[in-house]
Amino acid sequence: DAMVIQNPRYQVTQFGKPVTLSCSQTLNHNVMYWYQQKSSQAPKLLFHYYDKDFNNEADTPDNFQSRRPNTSFCFLDIRSPGLGDAAMYLCATMGWRSGGAYTGELFFGEGSRLTVL
């Protein structure tokens, strides 16, 4: 089945130690998103890629970076994790319908839960 796969599912790191989370998709969608979700809150968009075009949200801290080497893969790098960065990180994709419009439907991975000690 086509899907969005995130690794690792659970990541424990120490304060200030860099972390990389990965996301791969077999849907061939051209848009990929990274969301941060804290307990009992809505997902918060960090950034997204339309193909290789990177779009950062205005309030995303510089501590968060992203790479998309090809259509299938996207990475989230947290350069110096703080205690406040402990959260679930969700990768999602969106397709493009014929005629030139976003479908609007997000396909999510299972998430990567980050713990910062």
Next chain:
Amino acid sequence: AQSVTQLGSHVSVSEGALVLLRCNYSSSVPPYLFWYVQYPNQGLQLLLKYTTGATLVKGINGFEAEFKKSETSFHLTKPSAHMSDAAEYFCAVSEGGKSTFGDGTTLTVKP
């Protein structure tokens, strides 16, 4: 600008009772509306969506929602709750590839 308001952060129902989760939206263009469900330590999963056409949409697990333009609402219902419906539910509006989520409603189902 678009926004979503979910009325009631927590809803509790008895097994077999009607489930009603409320969602109101604002959008500058005809909206694409979605309900997603999230189980603990998992990603969000699409329950149902409205883009165009019939205003009453049916989704997975017996859920349905009705788009009411005059009320700017997209409430989620299920006639008979099951224990497995206990989860977090998010209403979302999408425009130009950007999705805006409500704050979520936690559904508890009592035996």
